[in-house]
Amino acid sequence: MRVRTDINFIKSYCEDYGYELITTEYKNQKQKLELRCPKSHLYSVTFNNFKRGDRCTTCSGKGSGFTKLDVQEWFSDRKCELVTKEYMHQKQLLDYLCKCGTPMKNTMQRLRNFSKDPYCLKCRRSDAKNQRRDDANELLSKIWF
Ligand SMILES: [Zn+2]
Ligand SMILES: [Zn+2]
Structure with missing residues (x-):
């Protein structure tokens, strides 16, 4: 038995x-x-x-916590592109392209823990502007209809 x-x-x-x-x-x-x-x-x-x-x-701190595929997906979900070929660990400095094509560098650890998105400063600013415009449009539609 x-x-x-x-x-x-x-x-x-x-x-x-x-x-x-x-x-x-x-x-x-x-x-x-x-x-x-x-x-x-x-x-x-x-x-x-x-x-x-x-x-x-x-x-x-032994493993990466993510696989290369997880990392690739994380970037492509945000319309960015991972340039670094070999993903080894989350403290590794990664090369990637922002959604606008600007080359960027960051570690997965920093991106996941301290930023809500991997975008460049320019994109962040214009996202914030679009958000404000959407809010304003919504407000207007509430006033007029
Ligand atoms: Zn843990
Ligand atoms: Zn950008």
Whole structure:
């Protein structure tokens, strides 16, 4: 008879460390479990490695926290283009193009933590202007109709 590690055991084990188990089905020891760390980063780890002390890769600064694809998507969602070919970690200085085509440099860490968008100063200013104009138009339409 095989002793199985129960999903509920894993769940409470992770919770003892402040980690939330996202995976709902435990199949075997080699399976990677999806966990959410106390700071809400998602990462995956096998239960054995977790027991050995492998914690959130983003918090420990070991891993990138994102894959290259995540980073590419993050930029393309904002109409920017990632120029850097090799994404290694979130403290790496990345080359990218702003949505207007201006070459920019920044790290993923700074972009994610301190800026709400990756745009150049010019774009930010004109976005703010458009926003004000939209607000004004909306106000006018309320007055007149
Ligand atoms: Zn974390
Ligand atoms: Zn721009």
